[in-house]
Amino acid sequence: MAVQRNMDPKKTPMPVQDPMVRNHNFEEVALGYTYEMAVNEAKRCLHCPKKPCVSACPVAIDIPAFIERVANEDMEGAYEILTASSALPAVCGRVCPQENQCEGKCVRGIKGEPVGIGRLERFVADYHREHSAQTPKMPVSNGHKVAVIGAGPSGLTAAGDLAKMGYKVTVYEALHLAGGVLVYGIPEFRLPKAIVQQEIDNLKAIGVDIETNMVIGKVLTVDELFEMGNDAVYVASGAGLPRFMNIPGESLKGVYSANEYLTRVNLMKAYREGSKTPIKKSKNVAVVGGGNVAMDAARCAKRLGAENVYIVYRRSMEELPARKEEVEHAQEEGIIFKLLNNPVEILGDADGMVCGMKCVEMELGEPDASGRRRPIVKEGSEFVLDVDTVIMSIGTSPNPLIRSTTPGLDTNKHGCIITNGDDGLTTREGVYAGGDAVTGAATVILAMGAGKHAAKAIDEYIKGKQK
Amino acid sequence: MFNIIKKEALNPTVTRMVIAAPLIAKKAEPGQFIIVRAKEDSERIPLTIADYDREAGTVTIIFQIVGAGTMELNTLQEGECVHDFVGPLGRASETEGLKKVAVVGGGVGCAIAYPVAKKLHEQGCEVHTIVGFRNQDLVILEDDFQAVSDKMVMMTDDGSHGEKGLVTQALERLISEGNQYDEVIAIGPLVMMKFVCKVTEKYGIKTIVSMNPIMIDGTGMCGGCRLTVGGETKFACVDGPDFDGHLVDFDEAMHRGTMYRDFEQHAREESCNLLNMEVK
Numbered sequence: 001m002a003v004q005r006n007m008d009p010k011k012t013p014m015p016v017q018d019p020m021v022r023n024h025n026f027e028e029v030a031l032g033y034t035y036e037m038a039v040n041e042a043k044r045c046l047h048c049p050k051k052p053c054v055s056a057c058p059v060a061i062d063i064p065a066f067i068e069r070v071a072n073e074d075m076e077g078a079y080e081i082l083t084a085s086s087a088l089p090a091v092c093g094r095v096c097p098q099e100n101q102c103e104g105k106c107v108r109g110i111k112g113e114p115v116g117i118g119r120l121e122r123f124v125a126d127y128h129r130e131h132s133a134q135t136p137k138m139p140v141s142n143g144h145k146v147a148v149i150g151a152g153p154s155g156l157t158a159a160g161d162l163a164k165m166g167y168k169v170t171v172y173e174a175l176h177l178a179g180g181v182l183v184y185g186i187p188e189f190r191l192p193k194a195i196v197q198q199e200i201d202n203l204k205a206i207g208v209d210i211e212t213n214m215v216i217g218k219v220l221t222v223d224e225l226f227e228m229g230n231d232a233v234y235v236a237s238g239a240g241l242p243r244f245m246n247i248p249g250e251s252l253k254g255v256y257s258a259n260e261y262l263t264r265v266n267l268m269k270a271y272r273e274g275s276k277t278p279i280k281k282s283k284n285v286a287v288v289g290g291g292n293v294a295m296d297a298a299r300c301a302k303r304l305g306a307e308n309v310y311i312v313y314r315r316s317m318e319e320l321p322a323r324k325e326e327v328e329h330a331q332e333e334g335i336i337f338k339l340l341n342n343p344v345e346i347l348g349d350a351d352g353m354v355c356g357m358k359c360v361e362m363e364l365g366e367p368d369a370s371g372r373r374r375p376i377v378k379e380g381s382e383f384v385l386d387v388d389t390v391i392m393s394i395g396t397s398p399n400p401l402i403r404s405t406t407p408g409l410d411t412n413k414h415g416c417i418i419t420n421g422d423d424g425l426t427t428r429e430g431v432y433a434g435g436d437a438v439t440g441a442a443t444v445i446l447a448m449g450a451g452k453h454a455a456k457a458i459d460e461y462i463k464g465k466q467k
Numbered sequence: 468m469f470n471i472i473k474k475e476a477l478n479p480t481v482t483r484m485v486i487a488a489p490l491i492a493k494k495a496e497p498g499q500f501i502i503v504r505a506k507e508d509s510e511r512i513p514l515t516i517a518d519y520d521r522e523a524g525t526v527t528i529i530f531q532i533v534g535a536g537t538m539e540l541n542t543l544q545e546g547e548c549v550h551d552f553v554g555p556l557g558r559a560s561e562t563e564g565l566k567k568v569a570v571v572g573g574g575v576g577c578a579i580a581y582p583v584a585k586k587l588h589e590q591g592c593e594v595h596t597i598v599g600f601r602n603q604d605l606v607i608l609e610d611d612f613q614a615v616s617d618k619m620v621m622m623t624d625d626g627s628h629g630e631k632g633l634v635t636q637a638l639e640r641l642i643s644e645g646n647q648y649d650e651v652i653a654i655g656p657l658v659m660m661k662f663v664c665k666v667t668e669k670y671g672i673k674t675i676v677s678m679n680p681i682m683i684d685g686t687g688m689c690g691g692c693r694l695t696v697g698g699e700t701k702f703a704c705v706d707g708p709d710f711d712g713h714l715v716d717f718d719e720a721m722h723r724g725t726m727y728r729d730f731e732q733h734a735r736e737e738s739c740n741l742l743n744m745e746v747k
């Protein structure tokens with residue numbers, strides 16, 4: 001069916017909660033397209049024969065094909081195309097850094113704004129969830145068992161794919177809830193936990209077992225997982241170990257790692273009225289770092305009632321690694337960006353409470369190994385930022401629990417598991433790994449992509465062994 | 468689900484629970500801990516594995532009712548289940564090669580010290596224990612310690628049981644009487660451990676302490692349990708909880724421990740009110 005193309009240079013705007021209302025609540029910020037908006041936006045796609053957008057999507061979703069279904073109001077058809085490549089479209093539509101991926105290569109972006117691929121993906125997934133009564137079908141068993149370590153996006157994706165191929169999959173999760181960063185890190189206002197829960201329920205419906213409270217390396221080792229009859233193990237334990245700056249004052253009361261702050265808020269529900277989880281009531285908060293994690297921590301602090309929340313980042317806006325949309329949302333909500341600033345010391349009062357943060361101003365010099373311009377300290381620029389809480393958000397690395405208890409599993413100097421590339425095979429036979437545990441902190445979609453590749457490789461490995 | 472097989476009060480504020488957790492019982496070693504959540508929306512509470520029975524598949528915990536979380540845990544009865552029970556976390560205490568050790572326990576810290584004392588005893592090490600309590604009513608595990616010690620000294624602050632005085636006095640006495648310890652293991656309140664370390668430093672005796680900072684995940688993910696040990700940042704849940712006491716920055720740890728004092732006070736009062744209402 002021929003569709004009337006929409007030549008508006010701008011994306012159909014996303015309805016959002018008013019910034020000054022939403023910075024006091026934990027409800028979702030972006031409200032999602034209506035049916036009409038989605039169809040209207042879908043008509044902006046030019047169906048380019050070379051599909052540059054697809055090449056920039058880590059899981060190669062057939063973007064023009066799914067968008068065409070939306071334009072033709074075939075939402076189920078669109079959903080099928082999405083789920084052929086992505087296990088969690090409702091999640092990726094919300095949290096993918098689209099501007100660097102699919103939308104960054106969209107032809108419509110050359111003269112105007114790119115097609116709102118992420119927004120359409122989200123719409124289709126949400127529409128399916130709300131309108132489809134289909135219950136997932138139980139696959140036929142092939143008699144083989146696979147164990148997955150970690151119930152984040154990577155582990156869940158691998159588990160889903162393997163279960164669909166007929167494997168009996170058990171996912172072992174250290175925390176009391178499945179979901180990984182999707183539940184303990186990314187806040188409710190960006191990714192409602194009910195959506196993650198439903199994806200997990202769908203996996204359970206196709207026979208995936210999820211065992212929480214199971215710290216692998218402690219309760220069971222990888223060797224024991226093999227002894228229990230698993231033919232292969234997929235390690236997707238993420239990169240949760242927080243880094244600190246090693247500056248004076250980091251042990252003062254009121255200094256958090258972003259993980260601790262976000263875990264208290266999200267996993268332990270400190271954001272709810274009457275929660276049993278303690279969290280500091282802060283007035284002035286500095287969040288050190290410029291990634292998604294930093295934005296989330298800052299926006300949580302604001303929502304918990306802080307008056308002034310600063311993002312302290314040592315480079316400029318251009319280098320800020322967070323998703324563009326989150327930076328804009330944070331700015332609208334009144335987060336103050338102190339760019340080209342770097343902390344050198346956290347100051348404490350007699351009680352050991354944070355009472356300020358000493359910073360220096362930075363300038364950008366020559367590009368360094370990463371290609372980004374290296375920040376250099378401006379002489380004599382020292383000043384004290386008046387804060388009572390500091391949240392360190394300068395990166396994480398994989399925790400040592402698995403590498404220290406699994407003989408034959410090699411890791412690099414950052415503690416990341418070494419694999420032979422795409423299929424995730426580690427230095428140990430039958431053990432595959434992917435997601436943040438291999439790459440260090442990265443993105444949801446890359447973690448999912450790794451899960452998909454590993455599931456395929458594991459299937460080939462197990463089938464190969466039978467011959 | 469983790470069934471509470473047995474529950475008993477050791478003193479008015481300390482409870483012992485035996486919990487069915489076969490996988491954990493199989494692996495548990497002295498020095499390790501578990502994290503328990505009493506109910507669906509409870510806090511995560513770290514507690515030391517006070518004992519385990521690999522055959523019966525049970526793990527024993529001993530906890531002091533200090534705040535809202537432990538109060539809630541204490542509302543559960545025999546036959547009921549705790550919602551979450553995860554472990555064994557942390558590193559096991561190193562006991563290999565030790566021939567003569569002084570184990571110093573203070574208050575509920577004795578629950579943490581007992582499994583190490585027991586293990587040392589079982590491997591043929593000479594164990595001297597010094598346990599301290601505020602008064603007679605708070606004494607726990609006296610017979611248990613007696614059974615695994617070659618020598619035992621009971622101290623109370625007010626002299627209502629055993630000798631009057633502090634554990635550090637008893638330790639100094641034993642050392643000056645000529646006892647040569649390979650190691651001293653001190654577990655109790657931070658101040659107690661700090662002063663035990665001051666004593667042993669004088670005599671150059673290696674001293675291990677068990678650090679119990681505030682924890683959330685217990686897997687090295689939040690960094691909330693960090694301590695400064697020998698000038699380096701360590702995470703108690705994965706690098707500890709045992710550390711070389713002469714390297715630990717106790718003053719910093721004491722400061723960090725009071726982080727949520729106001730919040731806890733409030734939560735505790737609320738729980739008390741709830742309990743009172745239930746009683747009425």
Ligand SMILES: Cc1cc2nc3c(=O)[nH]c(=O)nc-3n(C[C@H](O)[C@H](O)[C@H](O)COP(=O)(O)OP(=O)(O)OC[C@H]3O[C@@H](n4cnc5c(N)ncnc54)[C@H](O)[C@@H]3O)c2cc1C
Binds near residue numbers: 095153172444686
């Ligand atoms: C606050 C925050 C915001 C983010 N925002 C975005 C965003 O907007 N867009 C985006 O694309 N990415 C974002 N990311 C990054 C993204 O979430 C991660 O890259 C992704 O979750 C990695 O997935 P994973 O499955 O590899 O690991 P994780 O999601 O970390 O999951 C690993 C799981 O393994 C468990 N585990 C660890 N050790 C063990 C063990 N020994 N035994 C059993 N289980 C274990 C952990 O508890 C965890 O549940 C964000 C990250 C954070 C922290």
Ligand SMILES: Cc1cc2nc3c(=O)[nH]c(=O)nc-3n(C[C@H](O)[C@H](O)[C@H](O)COP(=O)(O)OP(=O)(O)OC[C@H]3O[C@@H](n4cnc5c(N)ncnc54)[C@H](O)[C@@H]3O)c2cc1C
Binds near residue numbers: 513725726
């Ligand atoms: C590795 C480890 C082993 C432990 N073993 C035992 C044990 O065998 N028996 C025992 O009685 N207690 C033990 N504790 C201490 C116990 O975890 C705390 O008493 C308990 O968490 C307090 O919870 P609450 O909600 O009842 O009290 P709250 O009202 O929250 O706090 C009361 C006091 O406990 C401290 N505290 C609060 N939360 C924690 C936490 N998550 N971790 C540590 N301290 C905290 C506070 O600083 C405060 O001083 C251990 C702690 C750790 C870290």
Ligand code: SF4
Binds near residue numbers: 058061086093445
């Ligand atoms: S998964 Fe991410 S990169 Fe791929 S199309 Fe969807 S939003 Fe774009």
Ligand code: SF4
Binds near residue numbers: 047105115
């Ligand atoms: S590049 Fe943009 S316009 Fe072209 S097919 Fe992809 S989404 Fe459509």
Ligand code: FES
Binds near residue numbers: 683685691692704
């Ligand atoms: S308890 Fe979170 S890192 Fe130790």
